[in-house]
Amino acid sequence: xxxxxxxxxxxxxxxxxxxxxxxxxxxxxxxxxxxxxxxxxxxxxxxxxxxxxxxxxxxxxxxxxxxxxxxxxxxxxxxxxxxxxxxxxxxxxxxxxxxxxxxxxxxxxxxxxxxxxxxxxxxxxxxxxxxxxxxxxxxxxxxxxxxxxxxxxxxxxxxxxxxxxxxxxxxxxxxxxxxxxxxxxxxxxxxxxxxxxxxxxxxxxxxxxxxxxxxxxxxxxxxxxxxxxxxxxxxxxxxxxxxxxxxxxxxxxxxxxxxxxxxxxxxxxxxxxxxxxxxxxxxxxxxxxxxxxxxxxxxxxxxxxxxxxxxxxxxxxxx
Amino acid sequence: xxxxxxxxxxxxxxxxxxxxxxxxxxxxxxxxxxxxxxxxxxxxxxxxxxxxxxxxxxxxxxxxxxxxxxxxxxxxxxxxxxxxxxxxxxxxxxxxxxxxxxxxxxxxxxxxxxxxxxxxxxxxxxxxxxxxxxxxxxxxxxxxxxxxxxxxxxxxxxxxxxxxxxxxxxxxxxxxxxxxxxxxxxxxxxxxxxxxxxxxxxxxxxxxxxxxxxxxxxxxxxxxxxxxxxxxxxxxxxxxxxxxxxxxxxxxxxxxx
Numbered sequence: 050x051x052x053x054x055x056x057x058x059x060x061x062x063x064x065x066x067x068x069x070x071x072x073x074x075x076x077x078x079x080x081x082x083x084x085x086x087x088x089x090x091x092x093x094x095x096x097x098x099x100x101x102x103x104x105x106x107x108x109x110x111x112x113x114x115x116x117x118x119x120x121x122x123x124x125x126x127x128x129x130x131x132x133x134x135x136x137x138x139x140x141x142x143x144x145x146x147x148x149x150x151x152x153x154x155x156x157x158x159x160x161x162x163x164x165x166x167x168x169x170x171x172x173x174x175x176x177x178x179x180x181x182x183x184x185x186x187x188x189x190x191x192x193x194x195x196x197x198x199x200x201x202x203x204x205x206x207x208x209x210x211x212x213x214x215x216x217x218x219x220x221x222x223x224x225x226x227x228x229x230x231x232x233x234x235x236x237x238x239x240x241x242x243x244x245x246x247x248x249x250x251x252x253x254x255x256x257x258x259x260x261x262x263x264x265x266x267x268x269x270x271x272x273x274x275x276x277x278x279x280x281x282x283x284x285x286x287x288x289x290x291x292x293x294x295x296x297x298x299x300x301x302x303x304x305x306x307x308x309x310x311x312x313x314x315x316x317x318x319x320x321x322x323x324x325x326x327x328x329x330x331x332x333x334x335x336x337x338x339x340x341x342x343x344x345x346x347x348x349x350x351x352x353x354x355x356x357x358x359x360x361x362x363x364x365x366x367x368x
Numbered sequence: 369x370x371x372x373x374x375x376x377x378x379x380x381x382x383x384x385x386x387x388x389x390x391x392x393x394x395x396x397x398x399x400x401x402x403x404x405x406x407x408x409x410x411x412x413x414x415x416x417x418x419x420x421x422x423x424x425x426x427x428x429x430x431x432x433x434x435x436x437x438x439x440x441x442x443x444x445x446x447x448x449x450x451x452x453x454x455x456x457x458x459x460x461x462x463x464x465x466x467x468x469x470x471x472x473x474x475x476x477x478x479x480x481x482x483x484x485x486x487x488x489x490x491x492x493x494x495x496x497x498x499x500x501x502x503x504x505x506x507x508x509x510x511x512x513x514x515x516x517x518x519x520x521x522x523x524x525x526x527x528x529x530x531x532x533x534x535x536x537x538x539x540x541x542x543x544x545x546x547x548x549x550x551x552x553x554x555x556x557x558x559x560x561x562x563x564x565x566x567x568x569x570x571x572x573x574x575x576x577x578x579x580x581x582x583x584x585x586x587x588x589x590x591x592x593x594x595x596x597x598x599x600x601x602x603x604x605x606x607x608x609x610x611x612x613x614x615x616x617x618x619x620x621x622x623x624x625x
Contacts, residue, residue: 117534119498119509142494144528147486148510151495154464155502160586161463163493180595181491185385186394188491189591197587228507228542232523232535249624274624286549292531299547300531307624328622330615331601339595346618347601348611358612366616367625 051080051170054135056126057098058145059088064098067141069208071201072102075139076209078170083107085129085220087122089115092217099215107132107220113227116234117145119152120227126153128222135196137168137175142200154198161198162190166205175199183316184339204321242277242293244301249276249309252296252323255283256312256334256352263289266353267311270360273367279303281319297322311352315340332356369423371414372477373447374470374484374500375407377431377438381489392589396434403438406485410546412553413515414483415446423480424448428473430458430466436569443564444556455573457583463495465583470496471503472577474543481522482543486511497545508543509536513550 053075057068064086075082082104086095095108109125126149130138138153140146142164154161167178175197177190244250251271257263263278271278278294285295296303298321308326313319315331315338323329324343331344332352341347348355379385380400388395403411414425427442429435430453439450451473458469474482482504487494494510501508513533514525517540526534527547538544556564574580604614619625 119507144511144526144534147494148498148508148526151463151467151498152502152508154495155467155499158464161493161495161499162587163495176590179492181592182379182385182394183381183489183492184595186387187593187595188589189593190587191590192587195586228539229509230537232537234528235525235533235535236531274619282548288552292549295531298529299527302530307619307622328618329601330618337594341601341603342597342599344601346615347603348615349603350608350611354608355611355615358608359615362609362612362616363619363625366620 051078051137052133052135053078053080053082054129054133054138055082055084055103056129056138056140056146057084057086057103058141058143059086059091059094064094065141066208067143067203068098069101069210070203070206071139071141072209073206074168074201076102076211078168083129083133083135085109085126087114087125095217099217100212102209102211102213104213104215106215106217108217109220109222111222111224113224116231117148118227118231119149119229121224122149123152124224125220125222127156128220130157132220137196138198140198140200142202146200150198150200157196157198159196159198160192163200164202165199166202168199168201180317183314185337202317242291244277244279244294244296244303247277247303248306249274250279250296250303250305250307250323251276251309251311252279252281252313253284253311253352254281254313255287257284260289266356270309270356270363273360273363274307276307281313281316310340310344311356313340314338315343369417369421369481370477370479371417371423371425372474372479372482373407373411373414373425373427373442374482374496375411375427375429375438375442376404376488376490377401377429377435378404378488378490381405387592387594391591393592401434401437403441404485404488404490406487406489406546406548408553409548409550410483410485411442411445411447412551413546415554416551417517418446426451426477426479428470429453430455430469432459439569440564441556443567444561445554446560449567450569452569452571453574453577454571457580458574460585461583462585462587463493463499465585467496467499468503468579468582469574469577471500472579474500474504476577478541480541482506482541484543484545486545486547497543501543504543506541506543507538508545509538510545511547512544513547515544515550
């Protein structure tokens, strides 16, 4: 029987939703499920995990595991791997997952597939579905023997919400000197723009071209609608707009009444931050752009024509 | 100080992608390539250190002849020399195999610092950095948006979800994978491009690096396909003015005007 090890994550004092998404994948595959729960004092989290589909739960409690630390987590995952002997080790594709999972794969001399949205087992081997080229293409990767380490995109499947009787076992982990030291967490400084409070967001992508073009084309539309200006990551990376304007999984998560995406292709990184918007209008030259998959209304066209025309039409309608 | 920078050449972000005839990758003929954007930020971070405190910057990549262009660009931006792993067995391997080969370069070069991008824009694995760290036996950290160096340690800011940051101290030598936006990437100057012509590109195989037997892939790509679309947007068509009028009417209907 396939042995699956789930590496859970604790955030703000509770097991993350993304971990229960891993449980859902493991449960759907069938097999012998084990989980690892790590933390400074994770006994109750481990108990909860054992009752919510995590199977045989190994818990590693250590002050060194209270905050994420690559060396300490690595030691804990290795101890769990030794205890379980898994065919498949599952992590969430998060800042902790992508940091430590590759090192575990290297240690095990195992194949690794990351940011998957689907995993299946076929005759003792695994197949993994994922997006490549910033979401433009889909890739199916298959294993051919030996253990595999995989990370799963957060939100790719619904979290497991069933219950099951599991067990909790203390895992002894030796954490020696770590080469990395956690210093502190920092939250983004609250500055002028709080996109999450805007009813309307007009967001521009790299193809807007420059800060001047944002002012000339995007700002007037935001102005007439009383909305805020947002952007995709490449725009803030280029320094055209401040970081707090960034919408996406590494920026602001927004859900306004109206979101207009101009010249944004719709990489998962961006759509993760805006797909919860009440109404989405996408304007993009490329008819195949993934942004149209999350939009309610789409315009295949040049934002430099459509956006000014829309601004003018709204001005006229306002009278 | 010696800084090793791993970079990858990927299809240009505006390239039109078609699936290759064997259905397992994209058609690479007739498209333009560029240095993976994440890696350009890693290179810039190395060049900044070279400018401020002096460093030898060595760029490393794997691939067929086309990647020479990426190395020349990096040399033109200011890197001192380049290592090109040219070996079809490496190209046909998986992330694990490629990481072993790239780590073998790190072992041979013994740099004080290794920089690379968080992920590539083609495969998007975000795995090779930490794997190189593991195979080279050094610490690693990922998604870094700020680096300060003091003595034998770096203090880095890692980007977490939702714009939050984590400050971590890390012993050197180490591997740091950087997030985009950490700096403003320079362009190669004409003078730089001229000088780059005199810089060396060492061409090596996996066997030259002593890992020729260790790179048969454990995972293979069975298929690459155009994603099946779920529900897609209702398309608004017509002349620009007609489109604008329809969008304006919808916005009015939503009560937002």
